[in-house]
Amino acid sequence: MSNKEPDVVNDNVPSIDALKSAFSEIPAGVAAVGVVNQEGEPDAMIVSTATPVSLSPPLISICMDKKSKTWQRMKGASCIGINILGSTSVDDLTSLRNPNYLDRFKSVKWRKTSSGSLMLDNYAIHLDCKVHDTVDAGDHDLLLLRIVELSQNETNTSLFYHRRSILPLD
Numbered sequence: 001m002s003n004k005e006p007d008v009v010n011d012n013v014p015s016i017d018a019l020k021s022a023f024s025e026i027p028a029g030v031a032a033v034g035v036v037n038q039e040g041e042p043d044a045m046i047v048s049t050a051t052p053v054s055l056s057p058p059l060i061s062i063c064m065d066k067k068s069k070t071w072q073r074m075k076g077a078s079c080i081g082i083n084i085l086g087s088t089s090v091d092d093l094t095s096l097r098n099p100n101y102l103d104r105f106k107s108v109k110w111r112k113t114s115s116g117s118l119m120l121d122n123y124a125i126h127l128d129c130k131v132h133d134t135v136d137a138g139d140h141d142l143l144l145l146r147i148v149e150l151s152q153n154e155t156n157t158s159l160f161y162h163r164r165s166i167l168p169l170d
Contacts, residue, residue, distance in 0.1 A: 024161075024162070024163050024164045025162070025163065026162075027160050027161070027162040028048040028049065028050075028160060028161050028162075029048065029050055029084050029158055029159070029160055029161075030046065030047075030048055030084070030085045030093065030158075030159040030160060030161050030166055031046070031047050031048070031050045031062070031082050031083060031084050031085060032044045032045070032046055032081075032082075032083040032085060032089075032092070032093075032096050032118075032120055033045055033046075033047050033050075033062055033064075033074075033080060033081070033082055033083075034074070034080070034081050034083065034110075034117070034118030034120075035074045035077040035079065035080055035081070035116075035117060035118055036112040036116060036117070036118050037073070037077075040112070042104075042105050042108075042110050042118050043070060043073050043074055043101060043104075043118075044070070044081075044083075044096055044104065044105075044118055045064075045068060045070040045071065045074075045096070046085075046093065046096055046097055047062055047063070047064070048160075048161040049061075049062050049063040050062050050082055050084065053144065057146055058146065058147040058150075059132060059144055059145065059146055059147070060082065060127060060129065060144075060145050060147060061142055061143060061144050061145070062080075062082065062142075062143050062145065063137065063140040063141070063142050063143070064140060064141045064143065065139065065140055066139055066140060066141060067139070069101075070101060071141070073101075075141075077116075077117075077131070078116075078130060078131055079113070079115045079116040079117040079128070079129065079130055079131075080117055080118075080129050080130075080131065080143070080145060081113065081117035081118040081119050081120075081126065081127070081128060081129070082125075082126070082127040082129060082145070083118070083119065083120040083123040083125075083126050083127075084123060084124045084125035084126075084127075084158055085120075085123065085124060085158070085159045086122075086123065086124030086153065086156030086157050086158050086159060087124075087156060087157045087158075087159065087168045088122055088155075088156045089120070089122045089123065089124070089156065089159065090159075091107065092107075092108045092120060092122050093159070093166065095107050095108050096108065108120060108122075109121035109122065113128045113149065115128050115130070115148060115149070117129065119151075122156070123151070123153060123156065124152070124153055124156040124157065124158045124159075125150070125151070125152050125153070125158070126149075126150070126151040126152075127145075127147050127149075127150055128147070128148050128149035128150070129145035129146060129147055129148065130145065130146045130148055131143060131144075131145060131146075132144045132145055132146040
């Protein structure tokens with residue numbers, strides 16, 4: 001145990017750096033959250049905040065940084081695909097993290113689902129979702145999504161984010 005003084009700012013509120021460090025200790029799945037826009041083009045971003053909420057009705061939540069340009073482009077979509085990435089998705093992950101969103105899908109295979117969301121071909125789990133509710137959560141929007149379809153590839157073991165690294169779940 002460390003005897004180091006807590007990293008705080010006014011009124012005992014932890015600093016952003018201290019929060020980022022602490023939050024990075026919480027293992028989380030890695031997901032490509034995406035839409036297909038009205039022009040038929042895909043758009044997606046990587047998140048580590050997909051959290052199961054309810055079985056009945058089937059709900060999951062994700063958090064989107066309000067400053068994200070990708071989230072601003074995706075914000076009006078009524079259908080969103082959550083693609084939990086797996087060990088065979090590492091190349092897709094690298095492509096989807098490209099800061100130039102126009103280049104993100106050059107090597108990523110994908111399709112539009114019947115409801116209109118983005119489904120990657122190389123997923124561990126795909127959740128086809130409709131926006132159920134959006135909550136203002138500080139510097140993020142918390143989306144509550146209703147799962148309308150689920151596909152699982154049991155041979156593609158999920159990746160997870162821990163200590164600012166992305167690792168296989170083996």
